[in-house]
Amino acid sequence: MKRLIRIYKPFTRAGLLEMVTYRVNFLFFLLGEIMRCFVMFFVWKAVFDSSDSSTLYGFTYDNMVVYLFITFLCGYITYSDGSYAVGKEILDGSIAMRMIKPVDFDMCFLFQELGGKILQLLIVFAPITIGVETYRWIANGAFMMNVPMFFLFILSLLLAYGINFFFNVIYGFLAFYLKNLWGTGIIKNVIMDFLSGATVPLAFMGSFGKALGYLPFASLSYTPVMIYMGMYSPLEIIFYMSLQLVWLVVFIVSSKLVLSSAMKRLVVHGG
Amino acid sequence: MMRYIRLHKIFIKQDLKKLMEYKVDFLLGAVGFLLEQAAQILCLGIIFAGIPALCYTVDGVVVDSWGFNEVLFIYGFSLIPKGIDHLFFDNLWGLGYWIVDKGDFDKYLTRPINSWFYVLCEKFCVDALGEIIIGIVLIIYSTLSMPAQVADAINWWRVLPVLAVMPFAILIFTSIKTATAAISFWTKRSGHITHMCYMTNEFAKYPTKIYNTFIKTAITFVLPFALTAYYPAIYILRGESVWSLPVTVLVSLALFGISQLIWYRGISSYESAGS
Numbered sequence: 191m192k193r194l195i196r197i198y199k200p201f202t203r204a205g206l207l208e209m210v211t212y213r214v215n216f217l218f219f220l221l222g223e224i225m226r227c228f229v230m231f232f233v234w235k236a237v238f239d240s241s242d243s244s245t246l247y248g249f250t251y252d253n254m255v256v257y258l259f260i261t262f263l264c265g266y267i268t269y270s271d272g273s274y275a276v277g278k279e280i281l282d283g284s285i286a287m288r289m290i291k292p293v294d295f296d297m298c299f300l301f302q303e304l305g306g307k308i309l310q311l312l313i314v315f316a317p318i319t320i321g322v323e324t325y326r327w328i329a330n331g332a333f334m335m336n337v338p339m340f341f342l343f344i345l346s347l348l349l350a351y352g353i354n355f356f357f358n359v360i361y362g363f364l365a366f367y368l369k370n371l372w373g374t375g376i377i378k379n380v381i382m383d384f385l386s387g388a389t390v391p392l393a394f395m396g397s398f399g400k401a402l403g404y405l406p407f408a409s410l411s412y413t414p415v416m417i418y419m420g421m422y423s424p425l426e427i428i429f430y431m432s433l434q435l436v437w438l439v440v441f442i443v444s445s446k447l448v449l450s451s452a453m454k455r456l457v458v459h460g461g
Numbered sequence: 462m463m464r465y466i467r468l469h470k471i472f473i474k475q476d477l478k479k480l481m482e483y484k485v486d487f488l489l490g491a492v493g494f495l496l497e498q499a500a501q502i503l504c505l506g507i508i509f510a511g512i513p514a515l516c517y518t519v520d521g522v523v524v525d526s527w528g529f530n531e532v533l534f535i536y537g538f539s540l541i542p543k544g545i546d547h548l549f550f551d552n553l554w555g556l557g558y559w560i561v562d563k564g565d566f567d568k569y570l571t572r573p574i575n576s577w578f579y580v581l582c583e584k585f586c587v588d589a590l591g592e593i594i595i596g597i598v599l600i601i602y603s604t605l606s607m608p609a610q611v612a613d614a615i616n617w618w619r620v621l622p623v624l625a626v627m628p629f630a631i632l633i634f635t636s637i638k639t640a641t642a643a644i645s646f647w648t649k650r651s652g653h654i655t656h657m658c659y660m661t662n663e664f665a666k667y668p669t670k671i672y673n674t675f676i677k678t679a680i681t682f683v684l685p686f687a688l689t690a691y692y693p694a695i696y697i698l699r700g701e702s703v704w705s706l707p708v709t710v711l712v713s714l715a716l717f718g719i720s721q722l723i724w725y726r727g728i729s730s731y732e733s734a735g736s
Contacts, residue, residue: 373489
């Protein structure tokens with residue numbers, strides 16, 4: 191364990207420094223992306239105003255606001271650039287330099303990305319959770335945050351990040367076969383956003399949504415968000431978090447398989 | 462002027478040749494954009510499945526409401542000016558993200574044509590056709606499936622003034638991109654600022670009345686994306702907000718002037734990133 195930390199600490203540092211350098215870009219990007227939440231904030235307000243009952247599919251308006259912003263937060267925290275980084279190195283051949291070093295290929299990316307996450311966490315996590323809790327506090331007149339749930343939420347978020355990271359590593363290795371990352375990347379993101387409930391809660395989709403709940407995509411953001419909102423019973427929490435664990439293992443194993451099969455096909459010209 | 466039109470044609474031809482070379486990349490990109498829009502429309506459908514119409518209420522009293530078809534119409538309309546700007550003037554994104562940063566901007570200053578025009582027309586972004594086509598399809602679909610009393614309110618003659626104002630609506634997009642891309646002359650990179658301003662466009666895809674005063678003012682006068690989407694669309698549908706048409710012309714010209722000012726100021730203080 192100590193050895194692991196010693197080897198990969200420089201990667202984490204590099205990731206952090208990179209993030210610090212581009213912090214202003216990141217901030218503007220974030221401000222742009224959060225705009226979408228505010229659009230939906232008003233759209234949902236109008237939707238709930240138009241409805242006769244105060245709940246839609248078990249969601250009140252306040253639930254919906256929390257859902258919107260916490261989903262956004264999850265998307266940001268679990269976001270992984272792994273596919274792009276891996277794919278780019280494969281296409282331009284610089285992957286060869288990584289392969290001759292005595293470090294694990296995916297671990298390099300993981301720790302480099304975690305370094306960047308440290309700063310992102312500070313910028314994104316605290317303001318959004320404090321904002322959401324203040325909103326709930328004003329709307330309900332009582333402090334709504336459930337501390338044990340919050341820790342479970344963080345645990346679930348970590349699992350979600352792991353799943354997303356290894357899923358993206360697999361996708362990045364597909365660059366060997368696809369030779370195109372931009373177009374397929376858009377397709378991948380759209381499908382993932384929709385199936386993970388990031389655009390509309392899965393509860394709104396009826397039995398189809400329930401089926402989607404078992405797919406790995408729901409593990410990415412729907413499960414942690416539902417835990418945060420306290421909409422899962424203890425039994426459901428145990429079930430969905432074990433499901434996350436299962437998907438994590440599946441993706442780690444298959445990423446190793448894809449890696450070893452892809453390495454056999456790798457041809458680097460020059461470099 | 463004629464010379465610039467002729468040059469633009471040559472540039473477009475060049476890009477089409479490039480496109481034929483990378484057919485699969487283009488196809489995948491187009492499918493991606495199509496799916497992105499399809500997912501958003503599906504979401505709208507899911508949201509609307511639970512309510513009869515989207516209402517704007519003040520103190521519990523319904524002031525205005527829009528049916529699903531009308532919202533689709535507005536949504537579809539919003540894609541058209543955006544798509545046309547995207548089709549012809551996409552290169553400004555590159556300027557803010559990497560052209561200045563890599564030191565490639567020098568090229569544009571050494572040619573005997575206007576630098577702004579050269580940047581604008583260097584890339585012809587065929588992907589945008591997907592956006593325009595979806596916009597048109599949505600408009601046609603939503604008008605065909607409208608309930609009779611909504612469809613009767615449409616006066617198709619009102620399309621003519623909207624078409625006349627359309628170039629100015631496109632100019633709003635181009636000017637905002639120009640102004641924010643030009644910031645990179647000082648900072649080397651400004652793509653993220655363009656991205657931030659562009660995201661306000663999301664507000665314009667829905668009826669403007671549902672927002673609070675601050676946002677309503679911002680998207681009508683500051684980053685006036687509502688003028689490119691909700692106002693002209695609702696004018697066609699119901700004849701409301703006629704005032705927005707002359708305002709679009711004035712605001713877009715003002716924005717254009719500001720963007721040109723920033724552009725030329727930027728160029729005079731531009732230092733190459735060089736290598």
